[in-house]
Structure formats: C-alpha cells, structure tokens
Amino acid sequence: MLLRRFRVGTPVVLLALFVALSLTAFGCGTQVQKPKDFYKIGGVLSTSGPAAPLGQPEQRSLMLFEEQINAKGGIDGVKVKFIIEDDESDPAKAAVAINKLIKQENVLAVIGSSSTGATLAMAPVASKEKITQVCCAAGTKITQPVNEWVFRTPPTDSMAITKVLQYLKNTLKVTEIAILHDSNAFGTGGADELQSKAPGYGIQVVAREQYGSTDTDMTAQLTKIKQTPAQALVVWGTNPGPASIAKNMQQLGMTIPYIGSHGIASKKFIELGGPAANGVVFPAGRLLIPSSIPAGSEWRKAVDEFSAAYKKKYGMDIDTYAAHGWDAGLIITDALKRAGNDPIKLRDEIEKTSKLVGIDGIYTYSPTNHDGLNVSDLIMIKIVNGAWTEAKSS
Amino acid sequence: MLDTYDKSRKKMLFGSAALLTLVLVVILAVKGSTGLQWIASGLTVGSIYALVAMGFSVIYSSTRVINFAQGEFSMLGGMLMYTFASSAGLPVPLAFIISVVIVSLLGAGFERLAVRRLRDSSVITVIIVTIGFSIFLRAVAKWIWGSEPVKIAAFSGEKPVRFLGAAVVPQSFWVFGFTALAVLLAFLFFNRTLIGKGMRAVAANPDAASLVGVSTSTSSLIAWTVAAALGAAAGIIIAPIRFAAYNVGTMLGLKGFAAAILGGLGSAPGAVVGGLTLGVLETITAGVFPSGYKDALAFLILILVLLAWPQGLLGRRQDVMT
Numbered sequence: 126m127l128l129r130r131f132r133v134g135t136p137v138v139l140l141a142l143f144v145a146l147s148l149t150a151f152g153c154g155t156q157v158q159k160p161k162d163f164y165k166i167g168g169v170l171s172t173s174g175p176a177a178p179l180g181q182p183e184q185r186s187l188m189l190f191e192e193q194i195n196a197k198g199g200i201d202g203v204k205v206k207f208i209i210e211d212d213e214s215d216p217a218k219a220a221v222a223i224n225k226l227i228k229q230e231n232v233l234a235v236i237g238s239s240s241t242g243a244t245l246a247m248a249p250v251a252s253k254e255k256i257t258q259v260c261c262a263a264g265t266k267i268t269q270p271v272n273e274w275v276f277r278t279p280p281t282d283s284m285a286i287t288k289v290l291q292y293l294k295n296t297l298k299v300t301e302i303a304i305l306h307d308s309n310a311f312g313t314g315g316a317d318e319l320q321s322k323a324p325g326y327g328i329q330v331v332a333r334e335q336y337g338s339t340d341t342d343m344t345a346q347l348t349k350i351k352q353t354p355a356q357a358l359v360v361w362g363t364n365p366g367p368a369s370i371a372k373n374m375q376q377l378g379m380t381i382p383y384i385g386s387h388g389i390a391s392k393k394f395i396e397l398g399g400p401a402a403n404g405v406v407f408p409a410g411r412l413l414i415p416s417s418i419p420a421g422s423e424w425r426k427a428v429d430e431f432s433a434a435y436k437k438k439y440g441m442d443i444d445t446y447a448a449h450g451w452d453a454g455l456i457i458t459d460a461l462k463r464a465g466n467d468p469i470k471l472r473d474e475i476e477k478t479s480k481l482v483g484i485d486g487i488y489t490y491s492p493t494n495h496d497g498l499n500v501s502d503l504i505m506i507k508i509v510n511g512a513w514t515e516a517k518s519s
Numbered sequence: 520m521l522d523t524y525d526k527s528r529k530k531m532l533f534g535s536a537a538l539l540t541l542v543l544v545v546i547l548a549v550k551g552s553t554g555l556q557w558i559a560s561g562l563t564v565g566s567i568y569a570l571v572a573m574g575f576s577v578i579y580s581s582t583r584v585i586n587f588a589q590g591e592f593s594m595l596g597g598m599l600m601y602t603f604a605s606s607a608g609l610p611v612p613l614a615f616i617i618s619v620v621i622v623s624l625l626g627a628g629f630e631r632l633a634v635r636r637l638r639d640s641s642v643i644t645v646i647i648v649t650i651g652f653s654i655f656l657r658a659v660a661k662w663i664w665g666s667e668p669v670k671i672a673a674f675s676g677e678k679p680v681r682f683l684g685a686a687v688v689p690q691s692f693w694v695f696g697f698t699a700l701a702v703l704l705a706f707l708f709f710n711r712t713l714i715g716k717g718m719r720a721v722a723a724n725p726d727a728a729s730l731v732g733v734s735t736s737t738s739s740l741i742a743w744t745v746a747a748a749l750g751a752a753a754g755i756i757i758a759p760i761r762f763a764a765y766n767v768g769t770m771l772g773l774k775g776f777a778a779a780i781l782g783g784l785g786s787a788p789g790a791v792v793g794g795l796t797l798g799v800l801e802t803i804t805a806g807v808f809p810s811g812y813k814d815a816l817a818f819l820i821l822i823l824v825l826l827a828w829p830q831g832l833l834g835r836r837q838d839v840m841t
Contacts, residue, residue: 175766177666308811334810339770341567341761344560345806348553365668365762376679376686377556397670397762399677 158465163204166457167226169237169247170261170450174214178391179239182443183261183450184209186431187236189438190454200461207454212238216246223247227254233461233468234259234475236453239446241267241310248275257472259456261449263387265314268495276475276495278452279445279485280410280503282311284496285387286318288408288503292516293357294326296505297382303332303355305346305370307362315361315386331355336366344373357381363388368397375401382406390445395511406507406516410445410485417504417515423482431484445485452483456497531828535792539799546803552684557802563691563760565798566698567593570753571775572782572790573705574746580722580785581742584634584645588653590772591660592750595622597763598660600755601669611674619751626747630740638736653768660765668764674756690759697756698791701749705787714741722785781821783831793831797821 168187171180187207195204208230212219219238226232227250234257238244241264248267251258252274259276260267265283267275293299304319306312312335320330332353334346347370350358358374358381360367367389374383385394385407395402411417411424415432418425431451435443459481460474478497481488486502507516546554571589578586596618603614629652637645674693679686709715717733718741725735754763754771761767774797782793797817804816825831 175666336805336810337770337814339767341564341757342560342802345557345802346810348556349806349810352553365764369761372677372688375677376688378679378686393667397668399670 158467159201159203160466163206164200164458164461164466165230165232166205166207166454167223167230167232167235167237168207168209169212169219169222169226169235169243170209171214171219171239171243172209172211174212176214176240176243179261179446180211180214182441182447183236183239183453185439185441186435186443186447186450187454189434190451190458192438193434194454194458200458205458205461207236208232212243214240214243216240216242219243220246220250223250223258224254227256232256233466233471234457236261236450236457238262244275248272251275255472256468257457257475259453259475261446261453264311265318271493271495274472276456276490277497278456278483278488279449280387280498281496282315282387283318284498284500284503285408286315286322287500288505289359289384289386290319290322290326290328291500292406292408292505293328293359293384296516297357299356299382300327301329301331301354302357302359303334303350303353304330304359304361305334305336305343305350306360307338307366308335309338309362311386311388312362319359319361336362336370338362338366340366341369342373343370344377347373347377347379351377351379355381357384359384359386361386361388364391364393365397368394368402371398371401371405387445390506395508400511402508403510404508406505408503409506410448411502411504412443412448412484413445413506414504414513414515424487427482428484443484448484452485452488455483456481456488532788532792535796539792539796543799550806553806555683555685557806558799559685559687559691561799561802562795563687563694563798564801565778565795566694567753567757567771567794568774568778568797569698569791569794570701570749571771572779572794573701573787574749574753575776575779576785576787576790577705577742577746577749579779581718582634582645582739583642584649585776586743586746587646587649587772587776588629588656589746589750589775590768590770591653591656592622592626592747592768593754593757593771593775594660594763594765594768595625595656596751596754597671597758597767598664598669598765599751600758601664601671601763605669605671615752615755618755619748622751623744623748626750627740627744630743634739634743635736653772657765657768664765666765668762671755671758671763673759688760690756694756694760697752701752702787702791705745705749708745709787718742777818777821780831781824786831789831 170183171177172184191205191207199205210222212222223235226235236259238247239261241262244260244262244267247258252272257274261278263279263282265281268277304316306316323330332350332355336343336346360370367385383405385405387408389407390409412428415428432443435447456475456478460471464470464474476490476492478488478490486498488497490497505516506513543558571593574589578584599618599621600614603609603617604611633648634645673690675689677688679688709719718738720728720733721735721738729735778793778797779790781797782789800820801813801817805813
C-alpha cells in the first residue's frame with residue numbers, strides 16, 4: 126500500500142518540480158537572474174578627511190535606503206546590501222577601495238565618491254573592470270566627455286553656473302559683473318566657465334580676482350572691484366572664504382548684489398557670515414526649500430517622506446549630500462529590478478533610466494547624457510533674516 | 520666688537536622701519552583711501568604674523584629649534600576660545616585666559632615630555648619631532664571640533680570704524696593693541712627680569728650660562744611656555760576676523776616663520792618688522808597686481824631680502840633674543 130502510493134506520487138512531484146523550474150527560467154520571458162544571497166552594491170565615500178561633511182550624510186542616507194528597501198522585501202524578495210568603504214578624502218585611496226570592492230566583494234556596481242578628485246581617480250578602474258560607477262560629485266569633467274561606465278546624481282557645476290547667469294540676466298538685469306573666486310580647483314574651474322559663458326547672456330566680466338582658501342581678509346580684492354563698474358559680484362568658493370567676503374563687503378559698505386555658488390548651500394554659511402549673510406543669493410537643489418516643488422507632485426512626496434525618515438533615524442535635517450547618496454541608491458536599485466544579477470546589463474538599464482523621481486530631481490539618462498538632472502531642478506535661494514527663501518526669478 | 524655690531528643692528532632697525540613707513544606713505548599718496556584700506560588690512564594680518572614669528576624666535580633663541588607646531592598653538596587657541604566663549608558662554612576675558620593657559624601648559628608639557636628627553640639628540644631630530652607634534656595636534660583638533668570652520672564673536676562688535684574713507688573692523692584695534700602689549704612685555708621680560716636675562720645668557724652661550732648657575736633646562740621650559748602663550752593669543756584675537764578651524768595653523772605657521780626669517784630669527788623687533796612687512800606686502804600685491812600672485816610676490820620679495828641680508832633684516836650671528 127505504502128509502496129504503491131509512493132510510485133504514484135513520484136511523477137507528480139517531478140512534474141510539479143519541472144513546471145516550477147520552467148516558470149522560474151522562462152516564466153515571463155524577461156525573468157531576471159537573481160543572486161543566491163543578496164544584491165551587493167559597493168560604495169566609496171569620503172566619510173573622513175576634508176570631504177567628510179559630504180561623505181557622512183551620503184553614507185547615512187544609503188544606510189537608511191538599505192533599511193527601507195529591505196523592510197519592503199528587497200528587490201523581488203532579494204535583499205540589498207551596501208558595502209561602504211571610506212576613501213579618507215584621498216583620490217589614491219578611492220582607487221584602491223573600488224578595486225577591493227570589485228575584486229574581493231564582487232559588487233554589482235559602485236557608488237562614489239563624494240569629491241570630484243576621488244571620483245575621477247575611480248573612473249578608470251570602473252571602466253576597466255566594466256562595473257558601473259554612480260558618483261555623488263559635481264565636477265563637470267566627470268561626465269564630459271561621457272564615460273560609458275560613470276553616471277552622476279548631483280546637479281553639475283555647469284548647471285549651477287547656467288542658473289546664476291540666467292538669474293543675473295533675467296532677474297537682476299545686469300550687464301557687467303565681477304568675479305571673486307577661490308584659487309582651488311572648484312573656484313578656478315567655476316570662474317573659467319562663468320567667464321566663457323557670460324557673453325552668451327550679454328554679460329561682461331569687468332573684474333576677476335581670486336583669494337587663497339585659508340586667506341583671512343579679502344578687502345584688497347574688494348576695493349579693486351569697488352572701483353570697477355561691476356553691478357553684481359559673483360563669488361565662487363566653499364566655506365569659510367565666501368563668509369569672510371560677505372563680512373568684508375559689509376565692512377567696506379559695498380551694496381552690489383552678492384551671488385554665491387552652490388558651495389555655500391549649507392547653514393554653516395549663515396552661521397559664519399552672521400548678519401552679513403543676509404541678501405546673499407546662490408543656486409541650490411529644490412530640496413532645500415521643499416515648498417518650491419509643486420505640492421502633491423511625486424517629487425514633493427518623495428522629498429517629504431525622505432526628510433521625515435532621515436530626521437526620525439538620525440535626528441538631523443536632510444542636506445543636498447544626503448540627497449545625492451539616496452538618489453545613487455535609488456537609481457541603481459531601480460535598474461537592478463530590470464537587470465538582475467548582471468553588471469553589464471545593469472549599466473545598460475541605468476542608461477535607460479527615464480523620469481525616475483529622486484530627491485535631487487527627476488533623472489533621465491541617455492547614452493550622451495550621464496548627468497541625469499537639468500537646470501530646472503535648481504532654484505536660486507536668497508538669505509533673508511538668516512533663513513533660506515526662494516529668490517523670485519522672472 | 521659686540522657694541523659696533525649692536526649699533527649696526529640698531530641702524531638696520533631704524534632703516535627698515537623707515538623704509539616700511541616710506542612704502543606706506545607712497546601707497547597712501549598714490550592710492551588715497553584705497554591705499555589706507557590696504558594698509559589697515561595689511562597691518563592687521565601682519566600683527567598676527569608678528570606674534571607667531573615672536574613665538575618662533577623665543578624658542579629658536581633658547582634652544583636652536585624651529586618649532587613647526589607654532590601655527591598649531593594659534594589654531595588651538597582659536598578653537599579653545601570657541602569652546603569656552605561661544606559654546607560655554609564664558610565672558611571673553613576669562614575664556615581668553617583659560618585658553619591661553621591650556622595651550623601654554625601644552626607647550627610646557629611637550630617641552631618636558633619630548634624636547635627635554637631629546638636634549639642629547641641633534642636639533643634636526645627635535646625639529647622633525649615638532650612636525651610630528653603639529654600633525655598630531657591637527658588630527659586631535661579635527662577629532663574634537665570636526666572639520667567645519669567655527670565662528671567666534673568679535674570682542675567689541677562688528678560695526679566698522681570709518682576713517683578717511685577706509686573701514687576698519689573694531690577687532691583690528693584689539694589686534695594692534697595686543698601685539699603692541701605683547702612686544703612691550705617681551706622686551707621687559709628679556710631685558711629687565713633676571714629670568715629673562717638668564718635666558719638671553721643661555722641663548723648666547725649655554726655652557727658659560729650653566730657655569731654661572733643659569734639652568735638651560737628651565738630656560739627651555741620657559742621659552743616653550745611663552746611661545747605657546749604667544750601663539751594661542753594670536754590665534755584667539757584673529758579668530759573673530761578669520762574664523763577658526765582645525766586646519767588654519769599650517770598657513771599661519773608658515774607665514775609666521777617667513778616673517779621671523781625676514782626680520783631675523785631670534786630678534787623680537789625683527790619679528791614685528793618682519794610680520795608687519797609681510798602682511799602689508801601681501802595686501803598691497805593683492806590690491807595692485809592680479810590677486811592670484813599675492814602669495815607668490817610676497818614670498819619672492821622675501822627671497823630677495825634674504826639674498827641681500829642672509830641674517831634677515833634684524834638678525835645677528837649670535838641670534839640672541841633681544
């Protein structure tokens with residue numbers, strides 16, 4: 126009796142097994158190949174060293190992202206794991222870290238790094254190993270010319286410059302400007318681009334001066350600028366230089382508009398500049414002022430949810446860097462749904478990303494555009510009474 | 520012999536001071552209020568360089584060591600001031616004194632724990648240890664206060680004083696006043712007190728000084744303490760103008776060192792003349808020439824001066840602190 130039942134049962138079990146297998150393999154025709162354990166994604170971020178204020182929020186938002194996506198069951202039931210290395214803000218260490226992630230951890234893609242220098246050091250490794258790199262750095266050089274394997278989440282320096290020039294032309298309606306920039310790569314690169322693009326907006330650069338990153342006093346440069354017919358001053362640098370300049374301008378009684386770079390898009394600038402920071406205008410992502418994103422839109426909803434979750438987990442407000450990290454995680458996992466456990470296919474799918482709603486903006490990549498965002502994802506922010514407000518542009 | 524040398528030094532002091540004044544007058548005449556603005560800014564920065572340079576000189580004349588952690592003393596002064604005045608809310612004079620005392624103790628501790636133990640090693644070894652110490656202090660400061668710059672409130676408001684078309688922030692007057700006071704105190708200490716005179720004796724001839732009962736060890740300890748205090752004070756009074764951060768010490772130390780060399784290492788008046796000259800040169804070059812060449816031109820002039828006077832403007836072969 127027992128034997129008989131078993132003989133009938135075996136073909137049934139085998140048949141069931143076969144059906145199940147074929148469903149898995151050919152089920153819907155586009156079924157993706159899944160890893161055994163989890164999707165491993167590498168990250169190389171500057172969580173210590175000078176770029177730590179960028180790398181730390183990026184890491185925090187990736188941890189939050191991992192927690193949230195896995196709580197929802199991962200990607201089609203497979204969990205996601207971020208393996209994050211610290212490059213100590215050192216390009217050489219960033220190159221070592223990406224090598225390690227690819228060769229020892231067999232990651233599918235790598236996020237990073239936080240700064241342009243470290244990102245550029247990683248790019249040759251990514252393209253050699255044929256692994257996608259999604260960076261959180263803004264330097265124009267990263268995606269120009271396009272590197273097949275490198276994508277970007279933040280708005281670029283070029284977009285910020287375009288936004289500033291549009292503001293100068295359309296809102297302030299000025300034709301002559303002065304530029305005062307940090308003598309480092311960020312400041313000089315920005316000033317070069319401003320100077321070359323300004324004529325296209327009918328704007329003439331009548332003075333161009335620079336200062337060292339650790340300089341104390343910029344009154345000498347400002348007195349020179351004061352003697353030119355400049356109707357506005359564009360300052361391209363990161364803290365604390367631009368805050369010193371705001372104070373020096375007040376000291377000298379200069380009243381022409383002060384336009385900063387996205388390098389001062391942190392509350393630190395207001396703290397350092399004090400009352401002198403009032404009236405300063407700079408380009409930044411819309412997420413800094415969520416009310417600038419249409420209420421009820423998917424983007425607004427994403428920003429509000431992310432902001433609340435981040436605050437709940439870390440007790441901090443989000444900043445632009447937290448957004449870059451989150452969006453990098455989002456872009457890769459979104460493409461993973463379609464690509465599965467295949468690094469080459471993953472790259473192709475990231476490139477096909479279209480109208481993906483992130484925190485920084487809405488991402489659309491193409492073979493010729495690895496920047497994702499565009500100028501309209503930015504706004505101009507004006508500091509009024511020590512707080513950020515959207516600068517009205519016409 | 521020493522007398523004639525002293526006389527030529529005195530001439531040099533008046534000569535270089537007169538030259539500096541002449542340059543300032545020419546700038547004023549040509550550029551008017553703009554020139555005055557440059558000079559005011561230059562003298563403010565220059566005063567700080569002078570204080571840092573004095574720190575270099577005090578240690579050098581007592582121990583022959585160039586202390587490359589001198590700039591870090593200034594950085595620590597500023598950061599401690601932030602903790603006590605801005606975070607803890609202590610009154611400015613109290614926070615100032617506490618910060619200076621802490622940094623002085625640190626200087627004294629380093630002398631006892633490292634410099635003293637290396638007294639039989641070559642001077643180069645000690646100099647390299649000071650470089651290590653500066654890296655250590657920077658790392659600790661970053662660990663404690665983080666990498667972002669911090670703001671320290673000005674001692675008496677930020678409303679600029681307008682004078683003949685130039686605008687000077689009130690903090691600049693604190694800088695001038697404090698520098699003058701520090702120079703005066705240093706002069707009195709080294710010329711009117713027994714300890715100070717003993718230290719000069721050690722600087723001139725350590726063996727002879729030991730023979731007559733002056734302790735070279737105490738001399739070195741006092742030098743390090745005084746240098747740390749000078750550095751800390753410089754870092755504190757400039758902090759409201761420039762912000763404080765873990766990484767401001769390196770450049771400040773470099774500029775202070777340049778000022779000390781320019782004025783003549785081991786000379787207090789030299790440190791002041793060197794500091795003020797370097798500060799004014801920097802500002803004027805930033806104002807007159809494309810500002811990118813500011814540091815390059817200032818240091819080019821430094822090299823030219825040293826080619827003409829290898830001992831520095833006010834230096835002497837003995838390098839006795841005067």
